[in-house]
Amino acid sequence: MTAVKICGVRTSDVIQSLKPLSVTHVGFVFAKSKRQVTPQQAGQLIRELRAGADAAGRPAPLAVGVFVDPSLDELAAVLAEAPLDVVQLHGKESPELCAAVRERFGVQLFKAVSIARDSDAVPADADVAAQLDRYRGTVDAILLDTHDPVYGGGSGTTFAWDCIPPYRRWAREAGVQLLVAGGLTADNVASLVADYRPDGVDVSSGVETDGMKDIAKIQAFVERVASVDHTSA
Structure with missing residues (x-):
């Protein structure tokens, strides 16, 4: 089944609304962003996310912290307040840093790869290998996202999905997950899942209205993903 990550969550009401849905990951942004939260805020939201999960009979979604070029000390300070399951790195972090984060903090590591929004050239498998082979054994997932010149990701725009297959092949061969972000909405996510199988x-932003998470849009997004999974099962 396709994992679903709702990112940029900042409020308790959204946390509560996610609990009945088939959401597997919830993202909290610690990098510079209009969705940025403090470690203390995220810690409280994570506790709410996990509360009652066992009684409901299914695991709580994994808590993901989004960072850009953090130091190990910065990560330690956040994790002391917010017990993250996953650290997601959106900058120019080295394989050595990724490995150190996994080893020191015992978390999963997602590494974002930026794809230029105006590029429609499909990279060759050899080019993807040259880009990513150095991360073998240091990451649990690769996340493809549309490049943003200010924040690195979170642009709210799509990239050319024809670029996905060589990254998917690399991920399969490397034994890691491939996630896709960038301009997804309830209107286009089913096509992405059906055609490219991330x-x-x-x-x-695709589940927001006026900059705030929209519960109806989140529910529609999750249902569209599930509809493809159920059709393919």
């Missing part, structure tokens, strides 16, 4: 999808 292991997961990641959405933020």
Whole structure:
């Protein structure tokens, strides 16, 4: 089944609304962003996310922290307040840093790869290998996202999905997950999942209205993903 990550969550009401849905990951942004939260805020939201999960009979979604070029000390300070399951890195972090994060903090590591929004050239498998082979054994997932010149990701725009297959092949061969972000909405996510079969999808602005998470849009997004999974099962 396709993993669904709702990113940029900032409020308790959204956390509560996610609990009945088939959401597998919830993202909290610690990098510079209009969706940025403090470690203390995220810690409280994570506790609410996990509360009652066992009684409901299914695991709570994994808590994902989004960072851009953090130091290990910065990550330690956040994790002391917010017990993250996953650290997602959106900058120019080295394989050595990725490995150190996994080893020191015992978390999963997602590494974002930026795809230029105006590029329709499909990279060769050899080019993808040259880009990513150095991350073998240091990451649990690769996240494809549309490049944003300011924040690195979170642009709310799509990239050319024809670029996905060589990254998917690399991920399969490397034994890691492939997630896709960038401009996803309830209107286009079913096509992405049906045609390109990523292991997961990641959405933020595509389930917002006037800059705030919209519960109806989140529900529609999750249902569209599930509809493809059920048809293919």
